[in-house]
Amino acid sequence: MDRRQRVLNLVLPQGRTGVEIGPLTNPLIRKDEGDVLYADHLPTDALRRQYQGHPTLGPAGTDGIHPVDIVLGEGGLAEALGPRGPVDYIVASHVVEHVPNPIGWLREAGAALREGGVFCLIVPDKRFTFDHFRTPTTAGALIAAHLAGLRKPPLATVYEHFARASPVDAGAVWRGRPAPLRPISGGPAEALSIAAGLAETGASVDVHCAVFTPCSFAEILAELIGLDLLPFECAALEPTRPWESEFFVLLRKRSDRTAAERAASVPRLDPHRHDALPRPTWPQRIGQRLPRRWRRTFR
Template sequence: MDRRQRVLNLVVPHGRTGVEIGPLTHPIVLKSEGDVLYADHLPTEELRRQYSGHPTLGPAGIDGIVPVDVVLGEGGLAEALGARGPVDYIVASHVVEHVPDPVRWLREAGDALREGGVFCLIVPDKRFTFDHFRTPTSTGELVAASLAGLRKPPVAIVYEHFARATLVDAGAIWQGRPVRTKPVSGGPAEALGIASGIAATGASVDVHCTVFTPYSFATVLAELIGLDLLPFECAALEPTRLREDEFFVLLRKRTDGTAAQRAASVPRLDPDRHHALPRPGWAARLAGRWRRALA
């Protein structure tokens, strides 16, 4: 089953109204599959100018960027939707890691959902991406970002992003082979220069503000829900599959019950499998167990 079908199975778009945030050239929910609105931080033409020549767009280039239906502003998704909300589901693939204040962003998503509506997140697993050498984001960092009302990445995060970004071979990591540092750009020296410029000018740059493993995300999510900072329960959390580099989270809006009850919905993951790096031969043993289970 491909990643798109996995999301469709989680949100069931047929006959429902939803939003996909930041689809660019690769929408997960197609217009033919339900009443879906595409949301982004800029109107279509401005988005195409911003991404002109960007390598992530693929062969289609800027012409492949889907028309934006909802332009997100400072007031959040619910305000941007207006009379078109609330909606039944929201999808965001590789978006949450770019958000300076994820707690606020998730709460605003909850405001845009009907009671019982779902928010599907696809989150990169930092172990198998260029964030490999970064430290997983803690609950304290997310609480601090929320209390500070961050609207752009702090200087410390800008530095970490550029200093630690490393070219990795995800297949080799799954085989338990060690990762050698191969800086994407200039490493710490260049990171200091970029961070210094940001500090001096107050400018903003798009970086990964947060990094997670499935285990660290589940741990943080349970604590945030338990603090009653998020209006959700965890409907599903699918850890990173063998030889993949992302995991899937389904949050359901729920405002009844206690925060402790909602926090208990977050599954307890095994840190050896879903946080630590794979050991030599581990992937082969896991694949063998899966084949036996499916036989």
């Protein structure tokens, strides 16, 4: 089952009204599969200018970016929807990690959902991405960002992103092989220069503001719901599958249950499987000790 079908199975869009945030050229919910609105932070033309030459868009380039139905402003999704809301579902793939204030963002999404509506998140697993060498985000960091009402990444996060972001072979990590640190942006010295420049100008830059493993996300989610900071229960949490690099979370808006009851809906994940790095199998461990010319047998 591909990732798109997994999302369809979670949100069941047929006959329901929903929003997909940031679909760009590859929406997970197609217009013929339900009454779906595409939302982004810029109108279509401005979005195409911003992504001109971006390598992730594929052969269609900016022409493949789907028209934006809703432009998100500082008032959040509910305000942007206006009379078209509330909706039955929201989908956001690889968005939450870019948001400076994830708690505020999730609360804004909750305000745009009907009671019982669902929010499907696809979240990168830091272990298998360029965030491999970064420390997982804590509940305290998210709460601090929320209390401060952050609208742009804090300088500490900017520094960590540029100092530690490194290309990673996800397949090799799954096989238990150590990943070499090769900073994409020049390492700590370049990161310091970028952070200092932003401090001087007050400008902002798009980075991963938060990084998670499935286990760390589940622990934080339970804590934040238990503090009644989020209006959701956890309807599903599918940890990262072998050889993949992302996990799926389905949140359901519930106001008829206590915060403690909603927090208890978050599954407890095994940190050895869903937080620690994979270990090599015993044949691989043996192979690592053999002369190089013999190791191919154990790959």
